[in-house]
Amino acid sequence: MNIPTQYQITKPIHQKTYLLNGELKTWTGKTSEVHSVISSTVNYKPTLLGSIPYMEKETAMKALTAACDAYDKGQGLWPTMKVADRIVCMEKFTSIMKTKRDEVVKYLMWEIGKSLPDSQKEFDRTIDYIYDTIEEYKEIDRDSAKFSKEGGIYAHIRRGPLGVVLCLGPYNYPLNETFALLIPALIMGNTTIFKPAKHGVLLISPLLEAFQESFPKGVVNIIYGRGRQVATPIMQSGRIDVLALIGNSKSAVALQDEHPNKNRLRLVLGLEAKNPAIILPDADLDLTINECLAGSLSFNGQRCTALKLIYVHEDVKDEFIKRFAEKVDTLPFGNPWDDGVKLTPLPELNKTEYIQELIDDALDKGAKVINKKGGETTENFIFPAVLYPVKKNMRVYEEEQFGPVVPIISFTDINEPLDHISDSNYGQQVSLFGKSVDSLSPLIDTLVNLVCRVNLNSSCQRGPDVFPFTGRKDSAVATLSVHDALRSFSIRTFVASKDNPYNNAILEDLLASGKSNFMSTDYIL
């Protein structure tokens, strides 16, 4: 195997420590092995990357207690700390994190098969996200460093933390999307329990010390294991204030159901989607084909924002399908570090079988695989299959494939895709390809009411991270963006006092003494 020296796995990482109540504790219990679907040998064999603790209820509850103690009924060091001091902790963490780039990128490639440039991008985007979050929080804090007066009452209004956050991220962005939850949750003064995704666990190992060194004890607790064994009892305790999860809507509902105090529980959820492309007869086909290619097959289609269904108008169907299928076949498959690679191994065991099932089901019901290489399978990969004509009774019409299969439907009546989007349980984004404003305008005006982002002549995506990322129905709860995430992980809370000499003198004393961290009109620059 031709693996560049710097990316070779010379020694497995046996992750023996975990972060609990500010201490890096040694795990002596059961462990589970972590394998990569990428082979290090000529004859295919998954590579052993290391092992992680296999935790169960007992440790999960210790992590919960640590997070609750750190919140300490609102009296904890972290939730009462000055905003400027929390920012110092976050900056310290980020400066240590930056030194771990190479290790994290290497494990992103091995654990989830993400290409080298995309893994680097995931790391750098996360660092940018943290710095942007810090700047945004300063702005929010500056805006609230004042008193309002209404009806004879002074009010000092700020955003305060919600409490204890359980944070669960997805395997396709195990660093970026998990941190897009964890960082705003932390900076707003919440305390957290964080369980890495099912794939992309060891890449967190280089960051454990950074968390330990940067935050007060109990503010970040990192546990390992299966959701059912560790997240379920934590939810059953009724002590979680926010479930922050990027993943599947069924798991999100199952976890919510475990919580006995439904109105206590706030939700920040980024869930699955079935984003369609709609190609109108006057679309620029060169541009459309490139965007649909990236939209449906970047990271092998394993993105919640991926285009998962392509509606193409009957008038341009033949040309689009032919040229699109030819282009799909030119995408190079290889290992993540191979130059120019576009398609990479699929990290989930049995994923190739699942994609094959979707293909077989569609073929049984009358679709064809249009591209020559579609469905070619190796030990860890199945080549993207372009399926046409896809019908309502096929599994791939409804199911979020989250992998390399591209279903295409032709239409003459625009109500066909519109009805589908309206009837669907999902409502994240759509890509709309066309030129004439007469046809685009009514469609835009309708689609914005069905999804949360209409991408004009471009594929769907989450970024730039300052834009709102959300969805309707089973696609999301709450909004994430640099700004919105800070709002999602906090609540407006304030101090009110009637305007009279007695209260005003106290207010002046409070401000002058600098003894309250909440009541302050200082500006953070």
Ligand code: G3H
């Ligand atoms: O898996 C869903 C991600 O939020 C998609 O993000 O559009 O930046 O790939 P992306």
